[in-house]
Amino acid sequence: MFSGLSAFPLTPMNESRVDETTFAGLMERLVSAGVDSIGSLGSTGNYAYLTRSERARIAELSVQLAGGIPVMVGIGALRTRDVLFLAEDAQKAGASGVLLPPMSYQKLSDEEVFRLYETVSGNLSVPLCLYDNPATTHFAFSEALHVRIAQLPKVASIKIPPVPEDPETARQRIEQLRRVIPADVSLGISGDAVAATGLNAGCEAWYSVIGGLFPEAALAITRAAQAGQTAEATRLSAQLEPIWKLYKRHGSLRVMATAAELRGRVAHPCLPEPLLSLQGADREELSACLDELELF
Known part of the structure; x- marks a missing residue:
């Protein structure tokens, strides 16, 4: 399951409840499109803002x-104890794998992060994907730490941060990681704007934000890269540059949440406070981009 397009849907909500009906609609789109896997309760799924019971319910719905x-379910939490509870819930729901970021309030050391993964991987019956996302966790994995964790039981994939935009530099980066990571641990790119570059450079998977709302656009890029059509994958990604620029200004979550509202896929508001979807001129700009790019 750690190859191809892994689509990460929103978890629509307001301050009263999670909107299970619209979440089901988002899931139906992913199933209809034929994505390779679904990443539930990742950063796009607002995992950090949900209670354990809410997360257990979304995990259950996702699998159903x-x-x-x-379905890969996010299990990140501040305490290792709570991560283990969430892992238990995800496995009980029938998840095929789990996604674990080193979530923290106090800055973590390499040894603390290693012990987190060591403890969790030793208590799993399903594969684990290491989530390396310094933009949100504020923890940067060293190559040496990647190597240590990749050798733990149940670790099956690493969701790496964006690669350099230059194709040759990106290829060298992936080749270097591949030399030191076990062959049975896949490398998956995150960072939608450079996903085509990462896939062309040798990443086996794309853990995708835009794929959670517009799976057809993400699948076209993924399938081109998988077929060795590097120029086509790059061309298709370049067409989405207006979206990537908005990502840089506002963050991918806010952009995709707003896009879901604009396309009537979710009700407004769909983010947990204090997060806000785009308003005013920014919202109008995104709406125009969606129309121009024919993203529906």
């Missing part, structure tokens, strides 16, 4: 609605 597509 996935139509047999593998």
